[in-house]
Amino acid sequence: MNTIYPVVWSNNKVLLIDQTALPSRYTLVEISRYEDMAKAIKTMIVRGAPAIGVAAAYGMYLGARDIQTKEREIFLKQLEKVAEILRQTRPTAVNLFWAISRMLKTAYESIGTVEEIKQILLQTAQQIQEEDVKTCQAIGQNSLSILPKKTEKLTILTHCNAGALATAGYGTALGVIRAAWTEGRLKRVFADETRPRLQGAKLTAWECVQEKIPVTVISDNMAAHCMQKRLIDMVVVGADRIAANGDTANKIGTYGLAVIAKMHNVPFYVAAPLSTVDFNLETGDLIPIEERDPSELYQIGTTIIYPDGVDYYNPAFDVTPAHLITGIITEQKTVKPEELITLKSDLSYH
């Protein structure tokens, strides 16, 4: 079950759950203009690769809606500008670019008046959103066959938030966890806190509490200890962009987790829709890595926690090499990273 929808189309505007306010406040932000959607993506009011894609698709419609022309060519030219602003928001999650390309392709291929094209764009954004929920549910179902075979219930560790909040609903890594919970296979989730923005502690833990899934939050540097103590049966994480060879960009800290999982023989799975695979990139070192403001590191609330005079480096993502990944769980099936290429045919929007 899942009743958390981070992006909702209602009364001609988009409502976003403000993920920067959770878990202390549950508030909705209304978005009626594409510029505000771009800002919401950049400031992480909405975040998580598939959710960013859905938000950008609605952003494209909002931008299209405000274009004041009946001339198709002028309309398409202005829509390209909307696309460019939305593309500038976050560089790593490929779902953003995938959704924008799909919306643009739809506009170019639609016949009819500008007003009719606008309506088709709204329908396409809604379709992207509906497809994503189904995709996540399929990922959850496909994961049931790869869950470690044990008579006892499983403890699964996850990093960051790849849940309903990070998708259109249900989640990818948390979709796997939801499916295992529903099947009675799950004992408990271990959620990495996920410095510096704490998506694990704030968002994954919040989602688990909503669904009454037992959750233990640990700081990131406790994961190795937990694996050494054999507290963890499996690791499952989401992805922001997967290269053709299976190298996977995900929230900073994922790579370290994969290294220690390998060291302790704990299976390490990536759960992601095919819209997160970028077959244009041969290997993970070509994936652009977002660097965010250093205040995310040195400031907790309004308190500065580092001394003056230090330098900062704040990459938001890292790349886990394919050889550390046990399998990639997609909506079609679970594959070894080197088999990912066999699923290529479905990807017409990159």
Ligand SMILES: CSC[C@@H](O)[C@@H](O)C(=O)COP(=O)(O)O
């Ligand atoms: C299903 S979401 C997968 C990833 O997007 C998620 O693991 C992640 O890294 C999110 O990063 P964020 O910076 O919070 O957008």
